[in-house]
Amino acid sequence: MTVKLNPDQSRILNWRVKSGGVAGVIGPAGCGKTTTGSFLAVKMICEGYAKNVLLVAFTNSAANEFARELSMVLGPEGSKFLCVRCGYAPGADPRLPIPFSNNIEFVRSKKIVICTTQSLKRLSASIRFENMIIDEAGIERLEHLLSPFALGINQLGIHLMKENISYEANNIIELASKCGIVATVVGDPKQSRPIGLADHDLSAMEWVLKCAKYDTLFTTHRLPDRLAMLVDEFADYGGLNSAPEIASRRFGAKYDIDENFIDILNPHEVITWVNLNGNEMMGGPSSWYNEVEAKACIRICRELKRVAPSKSISIVTRYTEQRRTISKYLQHLDVETRVLTTTGALGTQADIVIFSLVRNNPERLVGALGSLQDLNVAISRSKEKLIIVGSFEMMLNGLTGSYSSNPRHKQNFPQKLARLIDKKYGMVVEAPRVLCN
Amino acid sequence: MNINSDIIDVRRTYDYLRKAQTHLVQSSEIATACVCQNLFKLDYPFGATRSDKDYLVANTVHDIMSLCMSGPILENWHSELENCEQITKKIVKESSEIVNTVIKDTLEGAHQENRFVEDDFETQVNDIYNGLIIGMAKRLMKKYERPSRVLTEVTITNIKDHHEGRIDALLEYSSGGYGLLDWKSYDLSNTISGREKWQLIANTLLANFRYCRNEDDWTGHNFSCIVHNGGVYFPKIETTRKGVERIKTNRKFAHMVLCGERVHVQRPKFCPVCDKGLEGSKECLFYQRDARLAHEGKLPAQYEKMTKQFFAKRYAILKERAETHLHKHVVYAMISKHGEEEALRRLEKIGILCRGYSFDFDIDEKVMFSRADDNIPLEPRRIVRIIGMEIGKSLLSCINEQASVMEIRDNKITLSFRSKTAVRRAKRQLFHLPIILLRDELNLTRSMLRPIHQFHKLAADMLIPGELLV
Numbered sequence A: 001m002t003v004k005l006n007p008d009q010s011r012i013l014n015w016r017v018k019s020g021g022v023a024g025v026i027g028p029a030g031c032g033k034t035t036t037g038s039f040l041a042v043k044m045i046c047e048g049y050a051k052n053v054l055l056v057a058f059t060n061s062a063a064n065e066f067a068r069e070l071s072m073v074l075g076p077e078g079s080k081f082l083c084v085r086c087g088y089a090p091g092a093d094p095r096l097p098i099p100f101s102n103n104i105e106f107v108r109s110k111k112i113v114i115c116t117t118q119s120l121k122r123l124s125a126s127i128r129f130e131n132m133i134i135d136e137a138g139i140e141r142l143e144h145l146l147s148p149f150a151l152g153i154n155q156l157g158i159h160l161m162k163e164n165i166s167y168e169a170n171n172i173i174e175l176a177s178k179c180g181i182v183a184t185v186v187g188d189p190k191q192s193r194p195i196g197l198a199d200h201d202l203s204a205m206e207w208v209l210k211c212a213k214y215d216t217l218f219t220t221h222r223l224p225d226r227l228a229m230l231v232d233e234f235a236d237y238g239g240l241n242s243a244p245e246i247a248s249r250r251f252g253a254k255y256d257i258d259e260n261f262i263d264i265l266n267p268h269e270v271i272t273w274v275n276l277n278g279n280e281m282m283g284g285p286s287s288w289y290n291e292v293e294a295k296a297c298i299r300i301c302r303e304l305k306r307v308a309p310s311k312s313i314s315i316v317t318r319y320t321e322q323r324r325t326i327s328k329y330l331q332h333l334d335v336e337t338r339v340l341t342t343t344g345a346l347g348t349q350a351d352i353v354i355f356s357l358v359r360n361n362p363e364r365l366v367g368a369l370g371s372l373q374d375l376n377v378a379i380s381r382s383k384e385k386l387i388i389v390g391s392f393e394m395m396l397n398g399l400t401g402s403y404s405s406n407p408r409h410k411q412n413f414p415q416k417l418a419r420l421i422d423k424k425y426g427m428v429v430e431a432p433r434v435l436c437n
Numbered sequence B: 001m002n003i004n005s006d007i008i009d010v011r012r013t014y015d016y017l018r019k020a021q022t023h024l025v026q027s028s029e030i031a032t033a034c035v036c037q038n039l040f041k042l043d044y045p046f047g048a049t050r051s052d053k054d055y056l057v058a059n060t061v062h063d064i065m066s067l068c069m070s071g072p073i074l075e076n077w078h079s080e081l082e083n084c085e086q087i088t089k090k091i092v093k094e095s096s097e098i099v100n101t102v103i104k105d106t107l108e109g110a111h112q113e114n115r116f117v118e119d120d121f122e123t124q125v126n127d128i129y130n131g132l133i134i135g136m137a138k139r140l141m142k143k144y145e146r147p148s149r150v151l152t153e154v155t156i157t158n159i160k161d162h163h164e165g166r167i168d169a170l171l172e173y174s175s176g177g178y179g180l181l182d183w184k185s186y187d188l189s190n191t192i193s194g195r196e197k198w199q200l201i202a203n204t205l206l207a208n209f210r211y212c213r214n215e216d217d218w219t220g221h222n223f224s225c226i227v228h229n230g231g232v233y234f235p236k237i238e239t240t241r242k243g244v245e246r247i248k249t250n251r252k253f254a255h256m257v258l259c260g261e262r263v264h265v266q267r268p269k270f271c272p273v274c275d276k277g278l279e280g281s282k283e284c285l286f287y288q289r290d291a292r293l294a295h296e297g298k299l300p301a302q303y304e305k306m307t308k309q310f311f312a313k314r315y316a317i318l319k320e321r322a323e324t325h326l327h328k329h330v331v332y333a334m335i336s337k338h339g340e341e342e343a344l345r346r347l348e349k350i351g352i353l354c355r356g357y358s359f360d361f362d363i364d365e366k367v368m369f370s371r372a373d374d375n376i377p378l379e380p381r382r383i384v385r386i387i388g389m390e391i392g393k394s395l396l397s398c399i400n401e402q403a404s405v406m407e408i409r410d411n412k413i414t415l416s417f418r419s420k421t422a423v424r425r426a427k428r429q430l431f432h433l434p435i436i437l438l439r440d441e442l443n444l445t446r447s448m449l450r451p452i453h454q455f456h457k458l459a460a461d462m463l464i465p466g467e468l469l470v
Helices: A007-018 A033-046 A060-082 A104-108 A118-122 A142-150 A155-164 A172-178 A204-211 A225-235 A291-307 A320-330 A372-379 A392-397 A413-425 B003-019 B027-035 B037-043 B056-075 B084-094 B096-112 B121-143 B195-212 B237-258 B281-295 B301-323 B326-338 B340-350 B420-429 B446-463
Strands: A022-026 A053-057 A083-085 A112-116 A131-134 A183-187 A213-216 A271-275 A281-283 A287-289 A313-317 A338-341 A350-356 A382-390 A427-430 B149-158 B163-172 B178-183 B221-228 B231-233 B353-363 B366-370 B383-388 B400-409 B412-417 B435-439
Touching: A007 A022, A007 A033, A007 A213, A022 A172, A022 A204, A033 A053, A033 A060, A033 A112, A033 A131, A033 A183, A053 A060, A060 A083, A060 A112, A112 A118, A118 A142, A118 B446, A131 A142, A142 A172, A142 A183, A142 A204, A142 B301, A142 B446, A172 A204, A172 B301, A172 B446, A183 A204, A225 A271, A225 A372, A225 A413, A271 A392, A271 A413, A281 A320, A281 B003, A287 A320, A291 A313, A291 A320, A291 A350, A291 A382, A313 A320, A313 A372, A320 A338, A350 A372, A372 A382, A372 A413, A382 A392, A392 A413, A413 A427, B003 B326, B003 B340, B027 B037, B027 B163, B027 B195, B027 B237, B037 B237, B037 B281, B056 B084, B056 B096, B056 B121, B056 B149, B056 B163, B056 B178, B056 B420, B084 B096, B084 B121, B096 B121, B096 B420, B121 B221, B121 B231, B149 B195, B149 B400, B149 B420, B163 B195, B178 B195, B195 B221, B195 B237, B237 B301, B281 B446, B301 B446, B326 B340, B326 B435, B340 B353, B353 B420, B366 B420, B400 B420, B412 B420
Parallel strands: A022 A183, A022 A213, A053 A112, A053 A131, A083 A112, A131 A183, A271 A382, A271 A427, A313 A338, A313 A350, A350 A382, B178 B221
Antiparallel strands: A281 A287, B149 B163, B163 B178, B221 B231, B353 B366, B353 B435, B366 B412, B383 B400, B383 B435, B400 B412
8 A cells, every 4th residue: 555544534434344323424625535445445345334335426537536545545556456436437437447347246246336326227136245335425315325325224123123212213323324324435525515405404414413423534635734724724524734844835937937927826825816807707507707807817827837747737627618718718719728617626726726716796696606615615626826817806805695594604705705804814915907807 | 679688587587487397298108198197206206216127128129219210110011012921121230230230239238237138138129120110111101191191109208298108110191190109028918907008098189299399289190000920900099099098187186296286195096006916016005004194193203203204215306306397397488488499599599499400420329410600508418409490390399319419619518318319219210300409408317216215114114112013
């Protein structure tokens, strides 16, 4: 094994191999949720705690990430021997050594099975798993958890238990634990929330945190110190910190920065807010885009690629129409940059992240951009530098969904973010003229 | 009207419909409800039925038929020929290339997924195909003249009546008449539920809607039949007409159930599943017992609380299912309000649909289209319905296929179809028409209900005292 675990990860590993039932692990950005999950699966199998383990992710890219981690932990031969990836064939990464199969006999012959939630239906209902690890549960609803749980029901255990226990189970999570299901549910409710879930309803992860034991990973291997502190205070994690080896990581340019971009790409500043007043436009059934911001992002991106060609760049936005607009401009440039929505950005990282805010209107309506989860994802993808592009004044004085009955949604998160960056952790700069048209 | 008010109009329609019920009932679901309303509830909302069976053979035969109908079968439709065996042999011979290609593609796909394939898969497919052709030559070709055109695998959506279905084949006649075929890969004489008949009648209503814009207009309807491995079944005209009322009643019932309304279930005097003790009967009895205990006030409080949680989750999933039909409802609402051309213009402006594409080329499942400008309001991975605009037909009943967006570059868009067969079919009947790409969604909700059913049963096992379970 070449990957080393930090004390948080080791503690969680030791806890979960010895405890049964359903439990949760909260993992803020870059804290190694997938790594912990993969190690846990390997430890269970190698030390005989379980005969087989199911690793479930919500998306194919997250399932591939599991497969990649396992290949690193076990090596190509070991992962090929022990693991299988199943589900939707075109979604599996063919470069990984782990074989793909939906053949039930082949799947039964393997110890670690990797699949997405939606593809579990391709597995026979008769297959059973002694242990399971469910990733990105923050983005799932409780009903999504039941598909993997159903594959962990221990009928024998139920009958044995029924002899001894009183008739008790207050909710689905308790019922699952009593049915012999052993599952570690991993996620971060402050980074994601299922699409379309009502304000008063809980995500799968929130259900687990409410009804079962849980632990938290606090050491991030992605965010440098200033960003980790910002994210910690913004999302109120209560102690998120940078791993010592990356705490002082900063953006470094290989070539001289154009004078128009000196303030924006200042290597000493980890977080920069480029104050820009482009107009928002409606697009699609419920989305928004902002042409001025889109062009500004492209120009910053072009300059970054010129001064630091080896750095990876992601442009993140809350809105699909803005992603489409930026992608359209980007295709004319010979620049490799990922453009992601906050939902798509979950689980990804880049050296430099440009976050396009989009919303800017006279009514000061921030809309869906005001959610804790979306803002948190957008500001926590970057390994070296975060550049926010959009109206500072709009975010500082914007109106969020304070009509919600849920107290956690009453906070004005855009305002909180704007204040934290301006006063403590970053710098707000006026957009140079080259970015304003 | 300026650009912004057009966009606001569409967005308001979306906002309104998001809060409304946008459920559609599939013909197959109506058929289940016609057999027994409890059986429908077993599917929705209970999620108690899902078979582990692999329909590889049946799906392959469907694929073959969908390509051969407008090829060798239509070309050899000679009603004046007396020797059916000769016709059958000729069709089978001329379709061998299609049959072999589809089998090869299916086996390739199965191999890629390492799926189990029976040793005699090819023989089974060929036998069933031959059986269907014999039935058609003997009964159908003799009885009905050669159609002028055949369309296969046509999805028709009738928003007004909350009805959707996929018709295996539509036979069009130059007189304006039409016939409808449904194929089954098994022998219909061995089935007892009669579900197939109800599905056929439900689909016939959709065909009426496609050709006459009114499901009750039978003026163009020539015939509907099921071609199966043992022959052809023609329901009597009286049966069809009488069946329509039952279809409508059960469609309404199914729609109300999907919408979460309390509906009284009418159990038939004889249920072909429960009264025969077939697969699913245990599940049905389980929910009947639950209802009885609840009615008698005997359910333990914890179990009752738990079942409320299960039903809340079930209806959340059903709401998700309804949302997959949202775009179609918006299209219908906009057309009803503004007329087709104006509605399409507004919807195009906001990027719900786009027009003006022409087919460039295809490779395997991938198809490339291009248009004059590079303003393509779609993104990779988005699901679209490719509609071929037909004159005089309502937009949502025109020929269509579903695909996902692979890549967009300048004025070109690459779409990935479900299969190579779908591409071949679309090349025959869709790509020569004016193309519209309409945003669509995949419905992946059905499989999410089954685990809830499993946990519901577990909760009963654990929380209901043994003496009540008897």
